[in-house]
Amino acid sequence: MLLYYIIALFIILVDQLTKYLTVQSIPLHETVEVIPSILSFTYHRNTGAAWSILEGQMWFFYIVTVIVVGVIIYYLHTHGKEDRLFALSLSLILGGAIGNFIDRLFLQYVVDMIRLEFIQFPIFNIADMALTIGVGLMILYLIRDEWKEYQKKKVGKTSD
Template identity: 40%
Template sequence: MRKWLIIAVLVIVFDQITKLLIQSHLQFGEMITLIPGCFSLTLTYNLGAAFSFLANAGGWQRHFFTVLALAVSGFIIYTLRRHHQQTRFALALSLILGGALGNVIDRVAYGHVIDFILVYWKNWYYPAFNVADSAICIGAALLVIDSLARPQHTREKTL
């Protein structure tokens, strides 16, 4: 169990360090192009959830998403305790846990989530995201892979 929590903590640390670096080097909205035409760093703030969902909801969403992430984190820790020996499943949960808590730290400390990774092609832009969001997405993909790779009789016992 300890190694899975260490992975979650490493995600949180890497997430927070990258956000602090971006905040110290960029002004809000400023962009540094790393790969012309497809990849930049930019400092943006997300008041909502994924893709700025509920960003303009008046402020209650900050508390809602904080409580939701903490509740989900508690459930993840409970599930990790029960299934820590299932490597892919536990890794997925660890990444999601670290990502969720990384964004909770932002919501509590700043009232918004700091995003800075911008991927685009010509006039198409993917919404800006951060290391925590990346860990959550990778963890979610691993959960799908794990559920597809696991024999049917063990899928039913996972949760």
């Protein structure tokens, strides 16, 4: 179980380090090209959620994040040992949620910096990546879990 908290902590640390380095080395709204036409870093302040939805609604984000973190910790303790994919997805979501929560709590906005040049996509950060990957893994876990249940029912019907 400790491993999954270490993963979440690692995500938080890398997220906060990259945000700190961005703020210290890139002027607001300026872009530093990393891989031409593919990847750049742009210092952006996001006062909302993904795609800047619900801008300025900090109390909403505080409440939702505290609830989400509580639920994740509960499920990690009660069901995390049952499935590694489930626990990994929770740890990624936990790390991402806390990473962005730290920004919202202390800065009143989230520092975003990763920009994909080859598509029209919002600027994001490490916490956002962890959240996205965590949710993707959770969806895979749920599909796999439903498939296992379906197979059990199917086998049960054929043996009747």
